[in-house]
Amino acid sequence: MQETSSFLSIRRAGLVAMVALTAGLLQGCARDPLTTNAIPDDYRTRHPITLSEAxxxxxxxxxxxxxxxxxxxxxxxxxxxxxxxxxxxxxxxxxxxxxxxxxxxxxxxxxxxxxxxxxxxxxxxxxxxxxxxxxxxxxxxxxxxxxxAITAMTGQCGQWPEDLSDNTFANKNWYNFGCASQSNLAAQVANPMDLVGPRGMSPIDAERRAVVIDNYRQGKTTATPN
The missing domain is CATH 3.30.1330.60 (OmpA-like domain)
Structure with a gap:
């Protein structure tokens, strides 16, 4: 009887160890979305386009x-x-x-x-x-x-505050990556207020809308004639 109890205890311990090992493996494969999303690897976050006096x-x-x-x-x-x-x-x-x-x-x-x-x-x-x-x-x-004037712009490019080898081992892009493209995009913005909010819409063409609806009902093309 004592041998049977010892065998059951050993078996339970083995099962517990196996369950713990399996849980550890599954936990290692699990993804943490908060941790993943918090990695500062987006060049748009590192080099944001801001509105400043220039x-x-x-x-x-x-x-x-x-x-x-x-x-x-x-x-x-x-x-x-x-x-x-x-x-x-x-x-x-x-x-x-x-x-x-x-x-x-x-x-x-x-x-x-x-x-x-x-x-x-x-x-x-x-x-x-x-x-x-x-x-x-x-x-x-x-x-x-x-x-x-208020101008869309980014920070100064050409900054290298970190060792490139560190980013290579971490499988991340380097700090200066994307700065030039962000700067060029900011330079192309004709109206900086477009980055703040949309412009007001112009009034609709009621006459043209009536023609389009009438053509749609008759099964005709609704494209604008050349």
Whole structure:
């Protein structure tokens, strides 16, 4: 009887050990969705596109012998004004060099630039002219046009805070991965507010809707005619 009890005890211990081993193996195969989702391996999370203030500028080269804006430069100034009108309502700053060899020519051209900006729709009250110290030697100092606007942008790329070998063993992409594509995507956003919310919808064309419904009821094509 004692031998039978000992045999049953050994058998129970073996079963318990087997069940514990099986549970351990199953637990090792199980997935933890919270842990998996928490791995910071998404480049969109590491390099998010945010809306921040940024300076937009245009440098206009001026030689000492220039007396007026060329047609190409005037077109660039008008394009700058169009971008300003679509992005900002702040001040447009005209920074004119002082003390350089081309400072006299730059002062003359600054007046023409102001006139061109006004003709392109920029309010004269929004145009401010300032001067900056430039070296009398070296390259010709440019006239800089600038304004500040809310812009879609990412952080600076080219950062390598971690060893690449660590990411290789962990089967993860490196820290700088995806930064350039995120930066390029942000640069393509014409209206940063599109990242915040959708634009308002335009009213429907009631006349066209009536035609489409009538054609549908008659079994005709509802495509827009060419």
């Amino acid at each position: 300076e937009h500028s245009l440098d206009i080269p001026v030689s000492a012998g220039d007396s007026r804006l060329t047609t190409a430069v005037a077109d660039n100034v008008r394009g700058f004004a169009q971008n300003y009108a679509s992005m900002s309502t702040g001040i447009v700053n005209i920074q004119v060099p002082s003390g350089s060899a081309n400072s006299a020519a730059a002062s003359k051209m600054a007046k023409q630039i102001r006139s061109t900006l006004s003709g392109a729709g920029v309010s004269s009250g929004k145009i401010m002219e300032t001067r900056y110290a430039a070296s009398p030697n070296g390259d010709a100092a440019p006239i800089r046009l600038s304004y500040v």
